[in-house]
Amino acid sequence: MTTSAQSDGANTFNNTSGESFSAEKYFATQPPPPSLEQDVARVKDFLQKQLQERRKVVLVTSGGTTVPLELNVVRFLDNFSAGTRGATSAEYFLKAGYAVIFMHRQFSLQPFSRHYSHSTHPFLDFLDINEPSGSSAPSFGDIAVRPEERAQLLEVLSTYKAVQRAGTLLTLTFVTVNDYLWLLRAVSQEMSLLGRNCLYYLAAAVSDFFLPRQKMSVHKIQSGKGSLHIEMDQVPKILKPLVAEWTREGFIVSFKLETDEDLLVPKARQALARYGHQVVIGNELHRRKFEVVFVSPKSASPPSASPALSTEIAEPPSADYEETWLTIDLEQNPEKEIEEDIVAELVRRHARWIDNATRNV
Ligand code: 9Z3
Numbered sequence: 629m630t631t632s633a634q635s636d637g638a639n640t641f642n643n644t645s646g647e648s649f650s651a652e653k654y655f656a657t658q659p660p661p662p663s664l665e666q667d668v669a670r671v672k673d674f675l676q677k678q679l680q681e682r683r684k685v686v687l688v689t690s691g692g693t694t695v696p697l698e699l700n701v702v703r704f705l706d707n708f709s710a711g712t713r714g715a716t717s718a719e720y721f722l723k724a725g726y727a728v729i730f731m732h733r734q735f736s737l738q739p740f741s742r743h744y745s746h747s748t749h750p751f752l753d754f755l756d757i758n759e760p761s762g763s764s765a766p767s768f769g770d771i772a773v774r775p776e777e778r779a780q781l782l783e784v785l786s787t788y789k790a791v792q793r794a795g796t797l798l799t800l801t802f803v804t805v806n807d808y809l810w811l812l813r814a815v816s817q818e819m820s821l822l823g824r825n826c827l828y829y830l831a832a833a834v835s836d837f838f839l840p841r842q843k844m845s846v847h848k849i850q851s852g853k854g855s856l857h858i859e860m861d862q863v864p865k866i867l868k869p870l871v872a873e874w875t876r877e878g879f880i881v882s883f884k885l886e887t888d889e890d891l892l893v894p895k896a897r898q899a900l901a902r903y904g905h906q907v908v909i910g911n912e913l914h915r916r917k918f919e920v921v922f923v924s925p926k927s928a929s930p931p932s933a934s935p936a937l938s939t940e941i942a943e944p945p946s947a948d949y950e951e952t953w954l955t956i957d958l959e960q961n962p963e964k965e966i967e968e969d970i971v972a973e974l975v976r977r978h979a980r981w982i983d984n985a986t987r988n989v
Pocket of ligand 1: 916
């Protein structure tokens with residue numbers, strides 16, 4: 629990347645104009661993460677086991693991707709997501725009998741341990757030290773779980789141990805959008821082995837723009853030259869090859885996040901028209917914990933994906949799509965998690981999708 633001081637005293641990075649990368653060009657020019665081969669080997673082993681045990685498998689993506697601004701990264705852009713949606717949903721998929729590949733942003737919430745997040749329910753706060761009278765230094769035997777925490781801990785811990793024994797949860801980690809794209813491609817290609825028995829639950833918040841490696845500053849961007857101008861390129865629309873090439877039979881659910889509720893349904897329909905997948909779940913940022921909308925094509929064979937991917941397509945006809953709103957009442961039931969109902973609905977739809985295919989054979 630070139631760095632130039634402009635006459636107005638600004639830093640300019642990447643002085644070519646921004647591009648929209650096709651997936652093909654992206655993978656031909658951006659390097660894979662160093663851990664990719666090892667991760668793929670773990671995925672292969674996991675899938676073999678699930679195939680033998682005839683389990684359905686869901687890939688849950690969770691957390692936000694980053695876009696580094698330097699090769700020796702000091703600064704990066706981040707995408708909003710704590711990982712609550714993904715981690716919570718993964719637990720409900722496990723409960724429904726699915727095996728789960730949980731692909732998440734490093735240090736974002738994970739199934740089971742999410743109940744003891746350091747910010748909302750810190751681990752150390754539910755332990756006590758019982759000091760026997762007369763002793764000065766406490767020993768390990770003196771650590772106890774506070775009585776009011778025991779029931780929940782026992783429930784979480786026993787489910788977690790049962791999942792470990794069954795070998796039905798595989799965890800993969802990403803940080804950058806580049807890690808995410810390479811992993812998603814590799815995992816979905818492996819999962820395609822399962823045909824219709826695989827479900828994709830794409831809840832990660834994925835960057836729309838990135839800096840190609842070839843245009844990145846090697847060292848920390850210096851601040852001495854005034855304001856900073858960065859022109860970023862568009863991340864390829866990865867749903868297109870996911871649906872059309874990498875996993876043709878998978879049941880694919882993507883999420884659409886908006887801050888303007890009026891955009892949710894039109895944007896969701898637009899995504900379905902472009903990529904031809906099965907469901908878009910729309911959520912508005914501030915209402916996402918108690919309200920989502922499922923948008924899906926009306927007919928069993930959806931309208932085929934639009935080839936016009938690089939340009940804005942006109943709003944698809946509303947008669948082709950149906951919406952189902954799902955709302956929970958958190959005032960009545962503050963412990964309720966909307967992910968329970970989202971997952972129950974998807975498990976039903978996935979089963980119907982498998983049945984339909986079996987009937988049509
Ligand atoms: C979502 O919309 C997720 O539901 C949230 C979950 C990120 C809102 P939290 O992890 O939040 O519980 O804190 N994910 C998808 C976001 C996204 O990047 N969607 C793309 C878009 O909206 C399409 S794939 O354009």
